Amino acid sequence: MSAWLLYPLLGAVAGLLAGLLGVGGGLVLVAALAWLLPLQGVPVESAMHVALATSLASIIVTGLSSARAHHRRGSVRWTSVRWLVPGLLAGGFLGSIVAVALPGGLLRYLVAGYCLLAAAQLVFGQPRQRSEAHGDPRGMPMAGAGVGIGAVSAVVGIGGGSMTVPLLVWLGVSPVRAVGTSSACGVAIAMASAIGYASLGGSPGMPPGSIGYVYLPAAVGIALASVLVAPLGTRLAHAISGRSLRYVFAAFLVLVGASLLLA
Known part of the structure; x- marks a missing residue:
């Protein structure tokens, strides 16, 4: 199958995961794009950087579609979003600068290790005993957490x-x-990070349609398909129990992490 045809397929998967798990499909996109992009003329030594940048650019559209669907169901805590966003913007931009300075091989292992750690936290971590009646999480600690989340x-x-x-x-x-x-x-996160990757110049030999490290043909193909499927993922998220949703999320992360380690 042509790589051009795979981008919309990846977008459909990303949209489903965005609605179901709130991840924007980014982790599975990075793993797939790191393999596909060299077939489109992206230099092998830059493939991981371009995969990260392109994934984040597509998540802008995927995230908007998913957030809109969740908002309609009343499942977005906007007070928490407002406290997190300033840190997320700053961290996302700074993180893109750090990523470009790292070698592609190291980035691959960082992504894989992160997937496995996050899965373990979901399976073995214990939620605090706190009722939503106490209000949305807010305050400066949330803003500080946003910086770290955006950068990573x-x-x-x-x-x-x-x-x-x-x-x-x-x-x-x-x-x-x-x-x-x-x-x-x-x-x-996706907006700030994509702007950072796009403004850092890219690498020599990037194919036409690239802005910095963002490969637009892949980002657009993924995004167009993802917006159509994200509402389906949202419906599934509301139909699955909270415990099951945590385990689905953890299993997804383990599979993606293993695929990167074995590649």
């Missing part, structure tokens, strides 16, 4: 769901509302 997300090419969701669940937010809130936060 830019380095591993994701919308931050695998950090934002566990954080919110630990603070007492129900898993489905944590997923909805994470979808909205992912838009801010």
Whole structure:
């Protein structure tokens, strides 16, 4: 199958995962793009950087679609989003600068290791005993957490769901509302990170259609398909129990991490 045809297929998977898990599909996109992009003329030594940048650019559209669907169901905690966003923007931009300075091989292992750690936290971590009746998580600690989430997300090419969701669940937010809130936060992360990658010049030999490290043909193909499928993922998220949603999320992360380690 042509790589051009695979981009919309990847977009459909990303949209489903965005709605279901609040991750924007970023982790699976990075793994797939790192393999596909050299077939489109991206230099092998830059493939991981371009995969990260392109994944994040596509997540802007995916995240908007997913956040809109969750908002309609009342599952976005906007107070928490407002406290997180300033840190997410700053961290996302700074993280893209750090990622470009790292070798592609190291980035691959960082992404894989991150997937496995996040999965373990979801399976073995215990939520705080806190009722949502106490209000949405807020305050300067949330803003500070946003910086870290944004920076790590830019380095591993994701919308931050695998950090934002566990954080919110630990603070007492129900898993489905944590997923909805994470979808909205992912838009801010993706915008700041993609701008950073696009403004850093890219590498010699990038194919036509590239802006910095962002390969637009792949980003557009993924995004167009993802917006059509994200509402389906949202419906599934509201139909699955909170415990099951955590385990689905963890299993997804393990599979993606293993695929990167074995590549």
